[in-house]
Amino acid sequence: MEKHPLHYASLELNNSGLCIKITDDILKAFLELTSLDDREKYRLRVAVSEIVTNGYFHGNKQNAQKRMFFSCNVFNNRIEISVEDEGDGFNDDEVEEKYGAAGEYATGGRGLKIVEKVADRVKCGKTDNGRFRVSLLKYVNAEPVEAIGQSIESY
Amino acid sequence: MEKHPLHYASLELNNSGLCIKITDDILKAFLELTSLDDREKYRLRVAVSEIVTNGYFHGNKQNAQKRMFFSCNVFNNRIEISVEDEGDGFNDDEVEEKYGAAGEYATGGRGLKIVEKVADRVKCGKTDNGRFRVSLLKYVNAEPVEAIGQSIESY
Amino acid sequence: MNISKSMVGDIAVIKLNGRLDLETSKTLKGLTKELMADNHNKMIFDLTDVDFINSSGLGTLVSILRDVNSKKGNLELCSLAPYIQEIFEITHLSSIFRIYENEEEALSSFAVTENKTE
Amino acid sequence: MNISKSMVGDIAVIKLNGRLDLETSKTLKGLTKELMADNHNKMIFDLTDVDFINSSGLGTLVSILRDVNSKKGNLELCSLAPYIQEIFEITHLSSIFRIYENEEEALSSFAVTENKTE
Numbered sequence: 200m201e202k203h204p205l206h207y208a209s210l211e212l213n214n215s216g217l218c219i220k221i222t223d224d225i226l227k228a229f230l231e232l233t234s235l236d237d238r239e240k241y242r243l244r245v246a247v248s249e250i251v252t253n254g255y256f257h258g259n260k261q262n263a264q265k266r267m268f269f270s271c272n273v274f275n276n277r278i279e280i281s282v283e284d285e286g287d288g289f290n291d292d293e294v295e296e297k298y299g300a301a302g303e304y305a306t307g308g309r310g311l312k313i314v315e316k317v318a319d320r321v322k323c324g325k326t327d328n329g330r331f332r333v334s335l336l337k338y339v340n341a342e343p344v345e346a347i348g349q350s351i352e353s354y
Numbered sequence: 355m356e357k358h359p360l361h362y363a364s365l366e367l368n369n370s371g372l373c374i375k376i377t378d379d380i381l382k383a384f385l386e387l388t389s390l391d392d393r394e395k396y397r398l399r400v401a402v403s404e405i406v407t408n409g410y411f412h413g414n415k416q417n418a419q420k421r422m423f424f425s426c427n428v429f430n431n432r433i434e435i436s437v438e439d440e441g442d443g444f445n446d447d448e449v450e451e452k453y454g455a456a457g458e459y460a461t462g463g464r465g466l467k468i469v470e471k472v473a474d475r476v477k478c479g480k481t482d483n484g485r486f487r488v489s490l491l492k493y494v495n496a497e498p499v500e501a502i503g504q505s506i507e508s509y
Numbered sequence: 510m511n512i513s514k515s516m517v518g519d520i521a522v523i524k525l526n527g528r529l530d531l532e533t534s535k536t537l538k539g540l541t542k543e544l545m546a547d548n549h550n551k552m553i554f555d556l557t558d559v560d561f562i563n564s565s566g567l568g569t570l571v572s573i574l575r576d577v578n579s580k581k582g583n584l585e586l587c588s589l590a591p592y593i594q595e596i597f598e599i600t601h602l603s604s605i606f607r608i609y610e611n612e613e614e615a616l617s618s619f620a621v622t623e624n625k626t627e
Numbered sequence: 628m629n630i631s632k633s634m635v636g637d638i639a640v641i642k643l644n645g646r647l648d649l650e651t652s653k654t655l656k657g658l659t660k661e662l663m664a665d666n667h668n669k670m671i672f673d674l675t676d677v678d679f680i681n682s683s684g685l686g687t688l689v690s691i692l693r694d695v696n697s698k699k700g701n702l703e704l705c706s707l708a709p710y711i712q713e714i715f716e717i718t719h720l721s722s723i724f725r726i727y728e729n730e731e732e733a734l735s736s737f738a739v740t741e742n743k744t745e
């Protein structure tokens with residue numbers, strides 16, 4: 200896979216509820232540069248908004264002193280998006296514990312499910328400078344499966 | 355003036371007519387983070403679109419192989435925007451020669467006039483890596499005049 | 510999120526407009542709390558002009574549905590764009606909400622309910 | 628840029644929608660060329676739904692105005708939002724265009740012109 204994106208955006212924002220709309224506006228603008236159809240564009244926007252909402256709410260705990268980092272890379276055959284917050288991250292067990300039993304009438308716990316459904320690959324983890332990063336990869340044109348996950352792996 | 359922006363966006367795009375809309379979408383989103391009123395927001399968007407249009411058209415000469423660089427920094431009291439293209443730039447004499455005599459029915463030559471009218475400060479010049487950069491500064495709250503032009507001077 | 514409300518008999522028809530995300534759905538929750546405080550427990554949410562919804566917005570809708578159900582009221586949704594509808598399906602919420610094509614159908618569902626209880 | 632055209636007598640009323648910038652104004656220029664090739668030289672541009680215009684869009688409007696003038700036709704503008712109007716003023720173009728409050732006024736300007744020439 201080629202290494203240099205055709206189009207690249209990098210943002211740093213004060214943590215606030217506005218981050219959700221602003222990153223969505225920017226993603227929406229960038230998606231116009233891709234050949235994804237309208238339905239796929241919309242699904243991806245929702246998935247990314249889930250990750251940003253989580254960063255703002257769970258990661259940065261709505262603290263206005265914290266920062267939010269967002270990047271979007273458009274390649275010929277894929278889009279890579281990453282969201283970083285200044286929180287501690289989470290593990291799957293916590294999440295299972297929180298929502299495992301709540302069922303369909305739970306008022307939360309749907310964000311990550313949407314992300315998993317929409318993304319071709321998701322990766323979470325701490326960055327070198329102690330932030331929590333969620334990266335999402337979405338293919339724009341069908342690609343051989345063995346190629347998946349090479350570039351997003353290496354941060 | 356404080357050095358670190360509250361909100362920061364940096365973009366790199368393939369040179370195309372779409373750059374005009376995309377950078378405008380992003381600026382529009384970022385302006386929601388400021389206290390500028392709607393009229394000032396709109397004027398600033400027009401001014402920036404002039405600079406981007408010029409970069410795409412005159413600087414990069416509509417060449418799709420060239421790149422366009424855009425950054426937007428929102429500080430407490432000001433916004434700094436820069437646009438870089440991979441062309442040779444221009445000087446004021448050229449421009450005067452081109453449009454000096456055409457009058458009101460000229461079909462071009464209004465972009466820089468809008469920029470000058472709207473911006474509190476504009477600066478053009480070559481960057482270290484040989485790109486042509488136009489930087490624009492706009493104050494959000496009135497500021498003592500002697501403070502103008504310190505930060506944007508130093509790239 | 511812009512919200513406009515009109516009453517059709519004792520049914521509050523609430524037109525939503527714009528984004529339904531974490532920030533914006535607070536307004537909607539506030540409005541329905543007021544309605545229920547005034548004993549208005551029958552509602553239709555018209556989503557024609559909702560152009561973005563994510564799980565925070567859905568969570569708010571579920572929370573309102575629970576409030577309404579606990580008061581033996583009704584909450585009906587109508588006029589979802591196909592891509593909005595799909596988000597309901599991905600999250601298995603199309604099974605707990607009643608979703609109508611348009612406002613008329615949503616309104617007539619109340620008539621049927623009332624006939625039944627007669 | 629979406630463009631819709633309707634004819635009122637021999638006057639083409641052209642409703643513009645969206646952005647009028649370097650990219651999008653090409654479509655408009657194309658349409659007016661076609662009109663003039665068919666000898667339709669009277670036009671009203673309704674800018675109600677134009678939410679963004681910059682000097683490239685203005686340049687296109689001036690270029691169309693010149694074409695129309697050279698054919699002894701008319702180009703009238705109407706329904707500019709205040710912030711769009713301001714861009715015309717900054718660039719001193721409000722003096723070379725005739726700008727009307729709304730379509731009706733723009734249309735009746737033709738009636739007046741025709742009365743005068745009778």
Ligand SMILES: Nc1ncnc2c1ncn2[C@@H]1O[C@H](COP(=O)(O)OP(=O)(O)O)[C@@H](O)[C@H]1O
Pocket residue numbers: 249253254257258259284286287288289293294297306307308309310311312331564568
């Ligand atoms: N960036 C994050 N930082 C910390 N915890 C997170 C983050 N993202 C997700 N989580 C955890 O995962 C849980 C599930 O997230 P999600 O499926 O989006 O549902 P919800 O946000 O409604 O709880 C959250 O409740 C939270 O505990």
Ligand SMILES: Nc1ncnc2c1ncn2[C@@H]1O[C@H](COP(=O)(O)OP(=O)(O)O)[C@@H](O)[C@H]1O
Pocket residue numbers: 404408409412413414439441442443444448449452461462463464465466467486682686
């Ligand atoms: N980024 C740029 N690179 C090269 N030349 C430029 C650039 N920006 C402006 N110019 C020059 O300045 C002139 C005036 O620009 P402007 O006022 O925007 O009017 P217009 O673009 O309609 O010609 C242009 O015609 C061009 O010669």
